[in-house]
Amino acid sequence: MDGNGRWARRRHLPRVAGHRAGVRAIRPVMEACDRAGVHILTLYAFSTENWSRPRHEVAALMQLFGETIESEVDELHANGVQIRVIGDRTQLSERLQRKVAEAEGITARNTSAVLNVAINYGGRREIVSAIRELAARGVDLAQLDEEMVSRALYTAGLPDPDLIVRTAGEMRVSNFLLWQSAYAELYVTDTLWPDFGETSINEALHAFSRRERKFGAVPERAPAAVIETLGSPVG
Ligand code: FPP
Numbered sequence: 280m281d282g283n284g285r286w287a288r289r290r291h292l293p294r295v296a297g298h299r300a301g302v303r304a305i306r307p308v309m310e311a312c313d314r315a316g317v318h319i320l321t322l323y324a325f326s327t328e329n330w331s332r333p334r335h336e337v338a339a340l341m342q343l344f345g346e347t348i349e350s351e352v353d354e355l356h357a358n359g360v361q362i363r364v365i366g367d368r369t370q371l372s373e374r375l376q377r378k379v380a381e382a383e384g385i386t387a388r389n390t391s392a393v394l395n396v397a398i399n400y401g402g403r404r405e406i407v408s409a410i411r412e413l414a415a416r417g418v419d420l421a422q423l424d425e426e427m428v429s430r431a432l433y434t435a436g437l438p439d440p441d442l443i444v445r446t447a448g449e450m451r452v453s454n455f456l457l458w459q460s461a462y463a464e465l466y467v468t469d470t471l472w473p474d475f476g477e478t479s480i481n482e483a484l485h486a487f488s489r490r491e492r493k494f495g496a497v498p499e500r501a502p503a504a505v506i507e508t509l510g511s512p513v514g
Contacts, residue, residue, distance in 0.1 A: 280304075280322060282447030282471025295339040300473035302347050309360075309394070311477040315484050318392040319437060323455050327367065327401030344398055345375045352382045359391025365433035366400035367408070393437060402457030405432055434459055442487045444480070446472045464490050 280301050287297030305322065312320050325340060332340075348362070355362060364379045371379070379398075409431035414420060418427065429435070439459045445451075448469040452460065466483045468475070491498050 321395035
């Protein structure tokens with residue numbers, strides 16, 4: 280959800296005002312996703328690296344997470360949305376952990392959509408913690424396979440993301456869903472997150488619909504001659 284700070288700076292507002300505007304941007308994006316048939320959405324709200332921001336900004340963000348989860352849970356529940364917080368929650372305040380657990384508990388059996396909120400999330404940490412958990416369960420690590428790791432991640436049971444949208448022109452993956460994004464399509468837009476509304480998400484989805492996804496294979500629609508060339512040693 281990049282660009283909140285820049286959005287605020289352009290308006291001579293404190294960065295926290297940008298984060299508040301960032302919260303307001305969520306609902307139209309979720310609604311547009313729902314209309315487009317996208318029923319799993321992950322918001323990267325706070326990374327394991329974001330603790331290095333000024334203390335007052337971190338505190339304001341934590342406050343915002345608690346307030347937003349609390350104020351939105353009933354409506355999300357009424358709409359059949361399951362809320363999941365992914366990330367290392369042990370570092371969150373007990374109060375926030377309680378709110379998170381409550382929201383997850385209320386919405387646990389919903390099946391219309393899934394909203395993952397990544398808080399204190401880091402892809403590397405997620406993979407390490409999955410492997411530690413498997414080792415602690417007594418799994419023979421010599422027998423480890425990809426399916427076992429996938430099932431031990433925070434996103435267990437969910438399909439891998441098809442599309443990753445990066446706002447504010449950032450061209451990095453930034454430790455986001457490292458394992459799960461192996462074949463995700465990346466879409467980068469200069470639009471700042473608080474300005475990223477229905478039009479922007481529809482543009483991203485349209486761009487995605489035009490991508491040819493090969494998953495490492497030869498494209499199905501490729502002309503026979505191309506397949507021939509790829510299949511035979513050069514020269
Ligand atoms: C990155 O923009 C944004 C964040 C670190 C915080 C995003 C969090 C929210 C919008 C709150 C969401 C709340 C819930 C419950 C999902 P930045 O500050 O790095 O902006 P910049 O790149 O312009 O400086």
